[in-house]
Amino acid sequence: MPETSRRADANPKADSTAVEVADLTVAYRDKPVLWDIDLSVPMGVLMAIVGPNGAGKTTLIRSILGLVRPTAGQVRILGKPYAKQRRLVGYVPQRGSVDWDFPTTVLDVVIMGRYGELGWIRRPGAAERRAAEEAIEKVGLTDLADRQVGQLSGGQQQRVFLARALVQDSLVYFMDEPFQGVDATTERAIIDILRTLRDEGKAVIVVHHDLQTVEEYFDWVTLLNVQRIASGPVDEVFTDSNLRAAYGGRAALFSRELAEQRERAKGGDGP
């Protein structure tokens, strides 16, 4: 099926910078959560943000999206401040951040992805409905479109969020732990969709927890622990020494597991 992005003509050159973060510092009262982060993410990459708990991964995304006010620093999306680029940015919050008992259906929630385009007061109509139904089909939830969202499994709820991001039809996506609490099938379905977005030249930035799958799923990675440890293509940056810098002693375990995994990937069943 040919992609008919309504923004095809607005699509910037593949070499332009999707996200540029300079000297970003965020603090809650006097406790720094992020210290002087510099980050530059090109278009056309699928990037993981990894780091231990409390490393500031979610805060980084939230401050890029203007949901957290930074103490210092600048954020640019495709060369302009976020407030001017809202329409070009898609966001998938953590699944646990909303009340799934809310009286609303799958279709309703997915249509919310079009609200930004509609602006204040204007109501969604047939066009929005059609876009939402298409996205729901892409994530394989067509049969559940009229269900109240609380009746879905965790994996299905995550797919609802993903469908909602798809109808935003953005150029730069931020997703906060889209794989949390989902089954293996859903994880595959989600990663396939993220890869499709990347292949269309978009930038997809994902807060990720599972170090085991970083190399398989992503082509870029940012290692974070209050400070930026490293950021760049996975094969250059995702190294034992960087992991140890981000995770401290605990990384020893991870890097051993990773070494075994690489061994297995290279050939045979290992020792």
Add this chain to the structure above:
Amino acid sequence: MSPATEIQILAAVVAVACALPGVFLILRRMALMSDAISHAILFGIVIGFLVVKDLASPVILIAAAATGVLTVTLTELLRRTGRVAEDTSIGLVFPVLFSIGVILISQKAGDVHLDTDAVLLGEIAFAPLDRLEWAGRDLGPRSLWVVGIIGVINLIFILLFYKELKLTSFDPALAASLGFSPIVMHYALMSLTSITAVGAFDAVGSILVVALMVAPPATAYLLTDRLSVMIWLSCAIAIVGAVAGYWLARWLDASVAGCMATMAGALFGLGFLCAPRRGLLALAARRAKQKTSFAVTALTIHLSQHEGTEREVVECRRDHLGEHLGWDKPFADRVLQTAIRTGAVELDNGLMQLTDRGRALARTAFAR
């Protein structure tokens, strides 16, 4: 119109005006904020009265609504210091404003028609006495006009900003990232709640406003999965509760406001028991069904274990069913009947035998 009709219409309009913002209050888990606001506005009412010396003046309405918003702001500021939790800060702010209001009434306004009874319970029964007249013509009870206009404002606000209210209530983070400020919607909703509380204050007093704001939406929430339906249902339930409350009050010769709140609570109780999917009865029925269907699976597994063995004649005798599986006889009979009805088990001379379907059921249950 007779005073009785006027009181009923007024009660229904007050209830609907309260239920409209109430829907979003309970969805945002802010039900208690309505209680805080409805108490704190007393401060504004008294201050307004002391300034203009006229209870009918719109200045009072504005002063009271401003106090409601002030309550919300102070609560938010206190919470943001990080020293107290949100419920604590609500509990700290509104009693201060309410108690200053009470002190001012007893000190300065003791001789006017503004006493603590009226503050607590309102006086809807006397509402028809205070008429609005224009060019010598009687336009009906003044409070009906006040509350009616407030209700219409609420309705227009919700119709205009339905999408924004829904989004900021369900997913404030996405709303903010799309440029729909959750803070703006929060204060807009709180301003409406304040104005509504002021309007309802005359009729039902400060304590019962919260019942009208919370109970009908909470009942509607049990009955539907759609926000738009929830809004209309809340209004319908509010009207039924208000009119039923009026007649209960007539019958008991009791406070109309008290009976309205009681009926609102009773309707919630009814919904809580009988709601089709979320009610207690539906829940109990579902549990019982689950229990039986699980027992049928257990029975097929039991039979499949002994199928074709020499103990089959003992283990699979119908009469021994309860004994072997530790079920009492009525339950064992019910399970067996369900198993036979659904075609999982057949009876052959008092011996239970699995059908193909029963075997498949046991297999899939095991595979899980």
